[in-house]
Amino acid sequence: MEITVMKNIMGANEEKASELRALLKDKKVLMVNLIGSPGAGKTTILENTIAALKEKNYSAAVIEGDVATDRDAKRLQRFDIPITLINTDGACHLEALSIEASLAGLELDKIDIVFIENVGNLVCPAEFDIGEHAKIAVVSVTEGDDKPSKYPLLFREAEAVILNKTDLEKYTNFNRQSFMTDVKNLNGTAPLFEMASMDKPNIEPWLGWLENKLKSVRES
Amino acid sequence: MHELSIAGSLFDILQNIAKENNLKKIYKVTILAGRMRQIVPTAMEMAFTAVTAGSLAEGAKLEIEVVPIKMRCVSCSEEFSVWHNIYICPSCESAKLELLQGDELIVKNIEGED
Numbered sequence: 001m002e003i004t005v006m007k008n009i010m011g012a013n014e015e016k017a018s019e020l021r022a023l024l025k026d027k028k029v030l031m032v033n034l035i036g037s038p039g040a041g042k043t044t045i046l047e048n049t050i051a052a053l054k055e056k057n058y059s060a061a062v063i064e065g066d067v068a069t070d071r072d073a074k075r076l077q078r079f080d081i082p083i084t085l086i087n088t089d090g091a092c093h094l095e096a097l098s099i100e101a102s103l104a105g106l107e108l109d110k111i112d113i114v115f116i117e118n119v120g121n122l123v124c125p126a127e128f129d130i131g132e133h134a135k136i137a138v139v140s141v142t143e144g145d146d147k148p149s150k151y152p153l154l155f156r157e158a159e160a161v162i163l164n165k166t167d168l169e170k171y172t173n174f175n176r177q178s179f180m181t182d183v184k185n186l187n188g189t190a191p192l193f194e195m196a197s198m199d200k201p202n203i204e205p206w207l208g209w210l211e212n213k214l215k216s217v218r219e220s
Numbered sequence: 221m222h223e224l225s226i227a228g229s230l231f232d233i234l235q236n237i238a239k240e241n242n243l244k245k246i247y248k249v250t251i252l253a254g255r256m257r258q259i260v261p262t263a264m265e266m267a268f269t270a271v272t273a274g275s276l277a278e279g280a281k282l283e284i285e286v287v288p289i290k291m292r293c294v295s296c297s298e299e300f301s302v303w304h305n306i307y308i309c310p311s312c313e314s315a316k317l318e319l320l321q322g323d324e325l326i327v328k329n330i331e332g333e334d
Contacts, residue, residue, distance in 0.1 A: 001334065003241055005327040009230050010249065093222060123258060124222035152305045153258055186307045188315025 013128060016096035020103060027108040030214040033130060034194060035154055036138030037147075038120030041068025041164040043193075044070045045138065046115055049203045049210075050079050056207070058112045058214075063102045065094040065119045074119060082106050095122035096131050103131075112214060122147065122220065126154035133217060134159035141169045146180035148186055155186040160193060167196035223260060227267035228327065233327055234277055246277040246332040254287045254322040276332075289322030 008014065024031050034042045050060050061082040064073045073085040084102040089126060094116065106114065116132060118125040118139070126135065137158035141145045141164055148155040154160065161183055182183060193206040234246060234308040253259040261284050264318075268282045289302040292310035300309065302322065308315055 001243075002329055002331045003237060003243075004329045005233070005237060006329075007233055007237075007327045009226055009233065009325045009327055012229060080260070091225070093225070095225070104261075114251055122227075126223075127222045127257065149305055156256065156305075158308065176329070184315075185308060188308060 001169060003153075010129075012104075013096050015099060017089065017129040017131040020096060020100060021133070023108070023137075024114075024131065024133070025217065025220060027111075028218045029108050029111055030210070030217045031132045032112040032210070033116045033118055033119045033125070033132035033135045034123070034138055034214070035135055035158070036120065036164075037122055037143055040120070040138045040140045040143065042117050042120070043075055044198075045162060045164065045195065045203075046076060046117060047079075047204050048195075049115070049206065050076065052116065052203055052207055053113065054079065054209075056211075059110060060113045060115060061106050061111045061113060063094075063099065063116045064119060065098075067091070067119055073105060081132050082085045082111070088119055091119070092121050093119055093128055094130050095128050099130045113210065122151040122154050124208045126157050127150070134213060140165040141172055141174040144172075144177040145182075148182040151188055155190075156185060158187060158190055160191050160206075161187070162193045162195055162206065164195045166194045167198065167200075188202055221266040223263040224270070227271045229265065230327060230332040231271045231275070231277070233256075234272075235275075237327075237330060238276055241332075242334045243330075243332040244276060244334060246280045247329055248281045248283065248331040250283040250328040251328070251333070252285050252286060252324050252326040252328050254282070254324045255289050256279050257291070257325055259284065259325075285328065287321055287324055290320040290321055291317040291322075293317055299302065318319065 010172050036042050064085045067088055070085050073083050076083050084105050086098050135158050139155050195201050229326050272278050279282050292299045293314055295314040296312040300312040
């Protein structure tokens with residue numbers, strides 16, 4: 001016999017993600033999901049962002065997704081903020097269920113922004129709604145300009161794109177025009193933030209975007 | 221390897237449907253996969269074989285129907301297919317679009333016996 005099903009395979013994950021977004025709305029907390037390759041600079045961006053947010057009196061928390069080790073989480077400990085670590089034990093991405101457990105361990109009433117550092121990977125994390133308000137694509141000039149065209153879903157799904165390590169651009173064959181064209185073709189409405197991650201990171205435009213996003217979550 | 225995770229969710233659904241319909245064996249499963257989902261058919265088939273091993277769906281054929289990406293322009297209502305990752309309205313060049321199809325991941329139907 002043949003049975004017509006027409007059921008969403010990701011339904012269970014998506015329902016959970018919607019529940020999490022409702023919880024965050026209720027608590028007026030912004031949650032952003034940083035997705036990028038290993039070594040793109042996600043943790044460094046978080047270090048710079050959290051330091052700057054502290055100066056502006058925002059309180060942040062971090063959910064660290066890591067295949068193994070707590071090295072990224074340890075790097076962030078000096079900021080004295082809540083950090084929860086999810087070791088995926090080999091899995092290439094985070095899912096809504098694991099984020100639910102992490103959020104349950106945070107005092108959301110005292111937090112403005114939750115950052116999720118997803119597992120370093122440009123493919124799988126883009127597939128999963130984990131209850132975030134925005135996915136952020138993080139890519140560095142040293143990875144090459146072809147990443148948007150090779151990993152289109154992430155750049156399509158992202159609400160903003162961070163181009164990192166621009167201070168190293170002169171040492172690479174990064175084709176800026178080609179990169180910009182691909183990003184614009186994939187996602188013409190997403191803002192692009194350029195950062196030089198080590199010195200003078202230039203994170204003000206990114207901070208402004210986060211503040212606006214937080215405002216819209218609070219007013220929603 | 222998001223295929224493994226997807227195959228796991230697919231298997232959960234298959235088990236529920238088999239239970240509801242008293243199926244003893246599943247022969248064939250057809251899924252709709254939007255092109256945006258970046259499903260690699262061979263990886264998906266391998267993952268499906270792995271998660272269904274020893275179950276009532278062991279040996280079932282997995283058919284993947286790829287759904288092309290279609291968008292509608294929010295500004296001028298033009299509907300168009302997306303090729304080569306260009307999400308720009310061919311009529312008015314706006315990037316404000318809504319998705320009509322191409323990101324789905326759906327169990328379409330299953331064949332089995334009770």
